[in-house]
Amino acid sequence: MAKKLDPKMAEKVMLKAGLKPLQPYESTxxxxxxxxxxxxxxxxxxxxxxxxxxxxxxxxxxxQSERSRRTPESKAVAIMLKAGLQPLExxxxxxxxxxxxxxxxxxxxxxxxxxxNYGQGGCKSCGHVKTGLKSRLSKKxxxxxxxxxxxxxxxxxxWHDKLEMFKVKCLICRKNSKTNWDTLQRKGRQPGxxxxxxxxxxSLQVTAEKHYQLLKVHxxxxxxxxxxxxxLTSVLCLNCNKKRSIKRSFLLQRKNxxxxxxxxxxxxxxNPLKIARVMQKAKLKPLVPYSGGHKQxxxxxxxxxxxxxxxxxxxxxxxxxxxxxxxxxxxxKKPAIVYLINHIEMNSVKIGxxxxxxxxxxxxxxxxxxxxxxKKYEFLRGIDAFKVEQSVLKxxxxxxxxxxxxxxxxxxxxxxxxxxxxxxxxxxLEITKKIEQVIKxxxx
Numbered sequence: 219m220a221k222k223l224d225p226k227m228a229e230k231v232m233l234k235a236g237l238k239p240l241q242p243y244e245s246t247x248x249x250x251x252x253x254x255x256x257x258x259x260x261x262x263x264x265x266x267x268x269x270x271x272x273x274x275x276x277x278x279x280x281x282q283s284e285r286s287r288r289t290p291e292s293k294a295v296a297i298m299l300k301a302g303l304q305p306l307e308x309x310x311x312x313x314x315x316x317x318x319x320x321x322x323x324x325x326x327x328x329x330x331x332x333x334x335n336y337g338q339g340g341c342k343s344c345g346h347v348k349t350g351l352k353s354r355l356s357k358k359x360x361x362x363x364x365x366x367x368x369x370x371x372x373x374x375x376x377w378h379d380k381l382e383m384f385k386v387k388c389l390i391c392r393k394n395s396k397t398n399w400d401t402l403q404r405k406g407r408q409p410g411x412x413x414x415x416x417x418x419x420x421s422l423q424v425t426a427e428k429h430y431q432l433l434k435v436h437x438x439x440x441x442x443x444x445x446x447x448x449x450l451t452s453v454l455c456l457n458c459n460k461k462r463s464i465k466r467s468f469l470l471q472r473k474n475x476x477x478x479x480x481x482x483x484x485x486x487x488x489n490p491l492k493i494a495r496v497m498q499k500a501k502l503k504p505l506v507p508y509s510g511g512h513k514q515x516x517x518x519x520x521x522x523x524x525x526x527x528x529x530x531x532x533x534x535x536x537x538x539x540x541x542x543x544x545x546x547x548x549x550x551k552k553p554a555i556v557y558l559i560n561h562i563e564m565n566s567v568k569i570g571x572x573x574x575x576x577x578x579x580x581x582x583x584x585x586x587x588x589x590x591x592x593k594k595y596e597f598l599r600g601i602d603a604f605k606v607e608q609s610v611l612k613x614x615x616x617x618x619x620x621x622x623x624x625x626x627x628x629x630x631x632x633x634x635x636x637x638x639x640x641x642x643x644x645x646x647l648e649i650t651k652k653i654e655q656v657i658k659x660x661x662x
Contacts, residue, residue, distance in 0.1 A: 223243075223246060223265075225242065225243035228243045228246075228265055229243065231265070231268060231269055232250070232252060232263075232265070232268060232274070235268050235273070235274055236254060236255045236256055236274070236275075237252040237253070237254055237255070237261070237263060237268065237274045237275075238252055238253045238255060239251070239252050240252055240253060240260070243265070245265075246264070246265045246266040246269070247264055247265075247266055248264070248265075249262040249263070249264055250262065250263060250264065250265055252274060254274060254275040254278060256275070256278055257275060257277065257278055259275060259277060259278075261274055261275045261276070263275075276645075276646075276647065280562060283562050283590075284562040284563065287562055287563060287588070288311070288563065289309075289312060289331065289563075291308070291309040294309045294312075294331050295309065297331065297334055297335070298316070298318060298331070298334060298340075299321075301334045301339070301340050302320060302321045302322055302340075302341070303318040303319070303320060303321065303327075303329065303334070303340050303341065304318060304319045304320075304321055305317070305318050306318060306319055306326070309331075311331075311563060312330065312331040312332045312335070312563045312564070313330050313331075313332055313563065313564050313565070313628065314330060315328035315329070315330055316328065316329060316330060316331065318340065320340075320341040320343065320344060322341070322344055323341065323343050323344055323347075325341050325342065325343035325344070327340060327341055327342055327343075329341075330628075332564070332628055333627060333628075336627070336628075336630050336631070338627070354377055355377065355399075357375055357377075360375060360377070361375060363402065364386065364402075366409070367402055367407075367409050367410070368388065368389040368390050368409040368410045368414070369386040369387065369388060369389065369397070369402075369409075369410070369411070370386060370387045370389055371384070371385075371386055371387075372385040372386060372387055372394060373385070379398075379399075380398060380399040380400045380403070381398055381399075381400050382398055383396040383397065383398050384396065384397070384398065386411070388410050388411035388414055389410075390409070390410040390411070390414045391410065391411065391413065391414050393411060393413075395411045395412060395413075397411070397412070424466060424470075426444040429444055429451075429466065430444075432466065432469045432470070433453060433469075436469055436476065436477060436478065437455070437456045437457060437477040437478050438453040438454065438455060438456065438462075438464070438478065438479070439453060439454040439456055440452075440453055440454075441453055441454055441461065450463055450464070450465055450466075451463070451464060451465075451466055453479070455478045455479035455482055456478065457477060457478035457479070457482040458478065458479065458482055460479065462479040462480070464479060464480065490508070493508055493530070496530070496533060496534065497517070497530075497533070500533050500538065500539045501519065501520040501521050501539075501540075502517040502518070502519060502520065502526070502528065502533070502539050502540070503517055503518040503519075503520055504516070504517050505517060505518055505525070508530065510530075511529065511530045511531035511534070512529055512531055513529065513530075514527040514528070514529060515527065515528060515529065515530055517539070519539070519540040519542065519543060521540065521543050522540065522542050522543055522551075524540065524542045526539060526540050526541060526542070528540070541601075542601070548571065548572070548573060548576075548600060548604070549573050549600055550599065550600040550601040550604060551599060551600060551601075552573050552574070552575065552599075552600055553573065553574045553575075553596065553597065553598055553599070553600070554571055554572060554573045554574060554596075554597050554599070554600035554602075554603040554604075555571065555572060555574060555594050555595060555596050555597065555603060556569065556570070556571055556594070556595045556597070556603045556606050556607055556653060556657075557569070557570055557571070557572065557581060557591060557593070557594050557595075558591075558592045558593040558594075558646065558649060558650060558653065559581070559584055559589045559590060559591050559592060560589065560590055560592055560641060560646055561588055561589050561590070562588070562590070563588060564588075564623075564624060564628065565640065565641045565642060566623045566624055566638045566639070566640065566641055567592075567623075567638065567639050567640075567641050567644070567646050567649060568584075568589070568634060568637050568638045568639075569607055569610055569611065569614075569637050569649065569653070570607065570634055570637050571600070571603045571604055571606075571607045573600060574596070581594075583631070583632050584632055584634075587629075587631060587632055589632075592646055592650070593650055593653070595653065595654075595657060606653065606656050606657055607637075609656045610649065610652055610653055610656055611637060613652055613656075614639055614644070614649075618643075618644060620639045620640070620643055620644060621639075621640075622635060622636055622638060622639075623635075623638040623639050623640040624638045
């Protein structure tokens with residue numbers, strides 16, 4: 219049995235580390251209430267960690283780490299100048315907006331150092347010009363499109379803004395007119411000038427004969443007189459003998475084998491027999507009655523036996539329905555971890571989940587971009603880790619009212635910005651305490 223440490227020796231170690239104990243020594247692994255002499259804060263370090271050289275004050279350690287990792291102002295200015303931006307005010311930190319002047323166009327903007335480091339341009343004005351130039355058609359492409367529309371440019375062709383009118387000659391009626399690229403890019407526009415295009419479009423409208431033919435093909439009977447080219451028309455479905463309102467545009471698009479009204483044709487699934495067939499094909503056994511295509515439906519997966527809550531419309535679109543049987547992304551059956559990480563420069567804390575054998579290594583990715591791993595909690599099943607993460611996120615967003623801290627622009631390579639919170643609004647110790655509280659309800 220190891221010899222118990224002399225409390226006086228333990229107190230000397232704490233005093234040497236700048237920590238004044240406020241209560242008697244208990245053990246090497248028990249939190250010890252102390253006051254940190256440097257900042258005057260009450261802290262609760264563990265003797266064993268202090269003995270190993272770790273600082274006893276989290277806040278001071280965080281600030282010291284931030285100072286050591288902070289980009290020097292001279293280096294930050296050099297990065298901005300290399301990107302063609304002249305800083306107009308002192309540097310603060312990598313995530314704050316920094317007033318700069320574009321050396322190319324003179325535009326005053328507010329990019330952050332992180333934005334430049336992640337490869338963004340920094341100047342909105344130059345960005346708009348670059349985007350515009352990228353979307354501009356070459357002379358060859360423009361003339362090819364005009365030819366496709368049966369039009370010919372009058373005079374020497376020059377690029378025009380999409381709303382700017384330019385002169386063309388119609389190759390159908392041989393008349394001169396004006397048009398613009400916005401008009402020519404409209405979906406369904408027919409070839410020729412405005413007049414020729416309209417005449418061609420009107421010739422494509424559904425005649426009374428075509429209308430009755432469409433209804434006959436789809437096993438529908440017209441009710442009342444022909445309504446011209448109004449889209450909505452009243453019909454009698456010869457499959458179910460019910461009166462329906464149906465869109466003619468839908469009849470033009472759907473296949474001939476789809477007989478009857480939308481319900482009978484399967485376009486609007488409402489028949490219990492059809493729902494049962496779809497669920498049987500997806501290997502899902504409903505445990506509660508069907509309540510709607512967009513609502514979560516409690517089912518048992520016939521492949522793995524787990525209880526899942528898919529949406530019927532998602533299954534219709536081809537999704538599997540069972541998160542446990544999915545072969546891509548986070549695996550809810552395999553061992554996983556809930557992790558808590560923090561970023562000193564961005565002053566942010568993030569919670570997340572990942573499988574233990576995930577490839578690429580999710581946590582390694584975060585470490586490569588400046589995140590520090592604070593805590594990891596292992597689970598035998600990914601679903602338990604996922605439930606813990608969701609419970610803590612719900613507590614952060616709904617109970618503590620903490621918004622998302624970082625944007626996708628600040629985490630373009632790693633993602634996961636929706637699980638971040640501002641470290642100034644909540645301490646990482648508070649989140650750790652909540653995670654451990656939630657974990658008690660789940661089996662590891």
